Amino acid sequence: MKNIRNFSIIAHIDHGKSTLADRLLELTGTIEKRKMKEQVLDSMDLERERGITIKMQPVTMKYTASDGTPYILNLIDTPGHIDFSYEVSRSLEAVEGVILLVDASQGIQAQTLTVLEMARELGLVIIPVINKIDLPTARPEEVREEIREVIGSVTDDILLVSGKTGAGADELLAAVVRRIPPPAVSAPVGRRALVFDFEYSSHKGVVVYVRLLDGLFRRGDHLIFAGSKEKFTVLDLGIFAPARRSTETLEAGEIGFLVTGLKNAAEARVGDTIIDPAEPLPVVPGFRPVSPVVWASIYPESQDDFTLLKQALERLRLSDSAISFEEESQGALGRGFRTGFLGMLHLEIVTERLKREFNLSLIIATPTISYHLVDGRTGKEDIIYTPHLFPEDLKNKQVIEQWVEAKIIAPAAYLSPIMQLFYDHEAEIIDTENFGDQRTTLVVMMPLRELMRNFFDEIKSATSGFASLSYRLADRRPADVVRLDILIAEEPVPAFTKIIARRRVDKEAEEAVNRLKELLPRQLFVVKIQARALGRIIASRSLPAMRKDVTGHLYGGDITRKMKLLSKQKKGKKKMKSQGKVNVPQEVFLKMIRNDKK
Ligand code: GDP
Ligand code: MG
Numbered sequence: 001m002k003n004i005r006n007f008s009i010i011a012h013i014d015h016g017k018s019t020l021a022d023r024l025l026e027l028t029g030t031i032e033k034r035k036m037k038e039q040v041l042d043s044m045d046l047e048r049e050r051g052i053t054i055k056m057q058p059v060t061m062k063y064t065a066s067d068g069t070p071y072i073l074n075l076i077d078t079p080g081h082i083d084f085s086y087e088v089s090r091s092l093e094a095v096e097g098v099i100l101l102v103d104a105s106q107g108i109q110a111q112t113l114t115v116l117e118m119a120r121e122l123g124l125v126i127i128p129v130i131n132k133i134d135l136p137t138a139r140p141e142e143v144r145e146e147i148r149e150v151i152g153s154v155t156d157d158i159l160l161v162s163g164k165t166g167a168g169a170d171e172l173l174a175a176v177v178r179r180i181p182p183p184a185v186s187a188p189v190g191r192r193a194l195v196f197d198f199e200y201s202s203h204k205g206v207v208v209y210v211r212l213l214d215g216l217f218r219r220g221d222h223l224i225f226a227g228s229k230e231k232f233t234v235l236d237l238g239i240f241a242p243a244r245r246s247t248e249t250l251e252a253g254e255i256g257f258l259v260t261g262l263k264n265a266a267e268a269r270v271g272d273t274i275i276d277p278a279e280p281l282p283v284v285p286g287f288r289p290v291s292p293v294v295w296a297s298i299y300p301e302s303q304d305d306f307t308l309l310k311q312a313l314e315r316l317r318l319s320d321s322a323i324s325f326e327e328e329s330q331g332a333l334g335r336g337f338r339t340g341f342l343g344m345l346h347l348e349i350v351t352e353r354l355k356r357e358f359n360l361s362l363i364i365a366t367p368t369i370s371y372h373l374v375d376g377r378t379g380k381e382d383i384i385y386t387p388h389l390f391p392e393d394l395k396n397k398q399v400i401e402q403w404v405e406a407k408i409i410a411p412a413a414y415l416s417p418i419m420q421l422f423y424d425h426e427a428e429i430i431d432t433e434n435f436g437d438q439r440t441t442l443v444v445m446m447p448l449r450e451l452m453r454n455f456f457d458e459i460k461s462a463t464s465g466f467a468s469l470s471y472r473l474a475d476r477r478p479a480d481v482v483r484l485d486i487l488i489a490e491e492p493v494p495a496f497t498k499i500i501a502r503r504r505v506d507k508e509a510e511e512a513v514n515r516l517k518e519l520l521p522r523q524l525f526v527v528k529i530q531a532r533a534l535g536r537i538i539a540s541r542s543l544p545a546m547r548k549d550v551t552g553h554l555y556g557g558d559i560t561r562k563m564k565l566l567s568k569q570k571k572g573k574k575k576m577k578s579q580g581k582v583n584v585p586q587e588v589f590l591k592m593i594r595n596d597k598k
Contacts, residue, residue: 001253002182006074006211007127008056008091010119011101012109012468013080016131018042018053020101020163021077027169028061028073030241041077041242046352053079054349055319056091056197058209058255059242063173071177074255082111082470083343086290086322089118090196090270093287094211094255097125097180099172100151104130104138104160107436108146109468110409116150125180126151127159129172134162146436183253190279191215191223193258194286195272198318204235206262206318207244210255210274214281217250217258226283227272232260270321290322291473292340294367294452295385296347296593297328297495298354299336301361301586306335312358313337316350323350328386330494333363338385341367344452351590364589365495369448372400372476388494390483392535401479402448405430408459410467412440417462425450425458426501445474449481449501486512487530487537488520489582495589509539512592519588522546527582 009017018039025031031040041057042048061073076091078084092098098119102108119126128147130140144158159175161168197209221234236259238246250256258274271286300309310327317323324340341347347367354360366387373382376396384390391397406427410418412434422429427446435441446455451471459467482505486496496516500508509531516529520543531539 001186001251003069003071004074004182004253005071005097005176005180006076006095006183006253006255007097007099007176007180008076008078008088008095009099009101010078010088010092010115011080011131012103012106012111012115013052015080015101015103015106015109015112016163017080017101018077020099020129020131020161020169021059021075023163023166023169024061024073024075024173025059025242027166027173028063030059030061043242045356046349052081053077054084054087055079056087057242058091058094058197058240060239060255063177065174065177072254073173073176076255078115080111081345082114083341083346083349084322085114085118086342088115090287090321092118092122092124093194093271094196095124096183097127097176099176100126100128101131102128102143102147104132104140104143105135107139107143107439108150108409110407110470111468113150113407114470114472127172127175127179128157129159129161129168131161131163133160133167134165142436149436186214186252187281189215190281191217191221191274191276192281192284193217193274194284195225195268195270195274197270198268198321199257200315200318204259204261206260206264206268208258208260208268208274210250210258212250212252212254212256213284214252215276216252218248222277223258223274224277225268225272226275226280227269227286228267230262230264230267231277232262235259235261268318290324290342292322292324293343293448293473294341294347294369296339296341296367297330297333297336297365297386298325298339298351299333299363299365299495301363303334305360308358309337309354309360309362312354312360313339316353316357320350322346330386330388333494336363340385347593361586363495363586364593366498366593367452368499369402369452371479371481371499374398374400384499387483387497387499388485388492390497390499392483392485399479399481400476401481403445403474403477404448404451404471405474406444406446406451406455406469406471408442408444408467408469409435409439410442410459410463412438414463414466415440418442418459418467421455421458421462422446425453425455427455447477447479448473449479449499482533484508484512484531484533486516487528487532488516488584489527490530491582492532493584495584496592505533506538509533513539513541515592516588517541517543519591520582521585523582 011017047054056078058076063071063073078088078091130143192214193210193212195208199207224231239256273283313325322342325337328338329335368387371384427444431443433441456469480502481499482502484498485492513529513531526545527543529541530537
């Protein structure tokens with residue numbers, strides 16, 4: 001055990017975590033050079049397409065120190081985007097130390113501070129590392145100063161590397177072995193493991209990712225999940241190389257996987273402790289549960305797919321424990337799920353995975369944050385997660401909403417456009433601090449609703465991409481919001497209902513009808529698109545009819561036949577219109593959700 005080192009690489013997005021991991025894998029001979037590709041640990045198609053890490057990825061490496069001592073190094077690469085911070089926090093529970101990477105040209109960014117805070121809370125050893133020193137724009141000396149300011153570490157402790165060229169990678173591994181402590185000594189009896197992640201394999205069932213805490217594990221062991229009480233026999237076990245590779249045993253201090261053969265994906269929970277029921281050791285504290293930030297109702301396009309959707313969500317939740325969902329049903333849409341996400345990117349990735357990995361066609365309602373409705377007379381509190389369940393008339397009810405504390409780091413030169421955005425998004429500055437080189441840290445309080453209204457993208461574009469942002473949930477405060485309904489051919493479409501700030505009603509109503517007019521395919525009849533709030537229609541557009549040329553095949557003068565056909569077409573349109581059926585294609589729902597106006 002004293003020759004094991006467990007650590008994560010953490011950083012702001014794009015500071016080079018996965019690329020540096022590539023170099024460490026090469027250096028330790030874990031992956032042969034000819035099999036190497038860029039960011040090899042980003043194995044999911046979506047990760048490769050988007051160039052971001054979505055899931056944490058453990059990998060075991062063998063390393064021989066300069067004095068000849070052999071070590072086992074378990075590294076966990078983590079995502080940098082704030083929507084996936086639950087992956088980071090769980091990975092940190094499985095390790096004794098972290099490499100905190102900072103990009104040599106960008107310096108400390110908002111998410112650097114957030115992940116640093118997480119590592120500190122757990123009392124992990126932090127190795128600060130400046131990456132990308134090969135860049136012509138690298139300014140390692142200034143970044144060193146910044147790191148010193150926030151960590152308070154001595155300058156000599158800060159390493160310089162390039163994940164691209166491999167410079168400094170050797171010294172980094174030596175520092176990992178020297179500075180990060182080995183895992184704590186295991187209990188003399190029993191077996192115990194912390195579950196930090198899952199995977200579902202259609203042949204093997206539930207595969208658990210574990211940090212082994214005590215004892216020796218073998219194939220055939222009879223174990224139990226202490227929380228869910230589910231029993232299983234270890235069918236196979238091993239390490240990540242980075243693909244799963246079977247081993248004879250796994251022992252305390254190591255990171256690896258256990259194949260359980262369990263088929264029921266719904267029972268499994270990250271943070272659970274696996275113990276030996278014959279010699280039960282105490283359960284470890286587990287993880288702080290996540291609180292979803294946005295909610296969206298998801299319905300299968302065809303009700304026949306309901307069970308499939310349920311299964312898909314359960315399986316996805318195994319590999320993405322930040323999703324939560326609950327069954328709901330509503331008139332026109334039938335049965336579906338109210339689903340909670342950690343942000344808009346998270347929502348986008350999950351819905352994309354549902355489509356790709358499970359081949360599902362879905363209707364996704366406009367996402368919303370949750371609102372608490374407090375009855376003025378009884379004091380009774382209801383939580384609304386679905387916009388179309390929000391009352392049209394608030395009568396004696398008070399609406400309470402979530403606020404967040406957001407931290408923005410930006411070059412001081414961009415302060416004036418940033419102030420304008422703060423004003424537009426109801427953000428109040430509570431603290432500012434000048435930061436090393438001409439940059440300012442701004443701490444604001446704002447409604448979560450406004451943060452979700454594309455705040456970060458707007459900040460990014462107002463600062464030519466130089467600003468970074470992170471946030472955390474703060475208190476709840478009274479909200480002045482109303483419900484906005486969208487009607488197509490006089491029928492409300494529940495999936496388009498939104499809850500918005502009262503002061504933005506007119507603007508949002510106009511935007512919604514204009515955008516729908518652009519997106520909705522023309523029908524055989526004229527379609528009215530309307531927005532309704534506060535009991536009246538506040539915006540309206542007409543989508544012209546598609547004119548199918550029913551007389552095209554007639555030429556020459558037979559005017560009476562032409563008239564006859566045209567009047568028949570008119571009747572047909574009238575009939576269709578009276579049925580009021582306008583089919584809204586799936587892409588339209590998705591495009592209406594994206595508020596980036598693309
Ligand atoms: P992550 O989000 O922290 O995992 O970052 P990635 O490893 O995906 O890298 C983000 C981008 O930075 C990619 O385009 C990499 O090619 C680039 N990059 C990573 N490390 C270096 C480096 O040391 N030097 C240079 N010049 N580019 C790097
Ligand atoms: Mg990455």
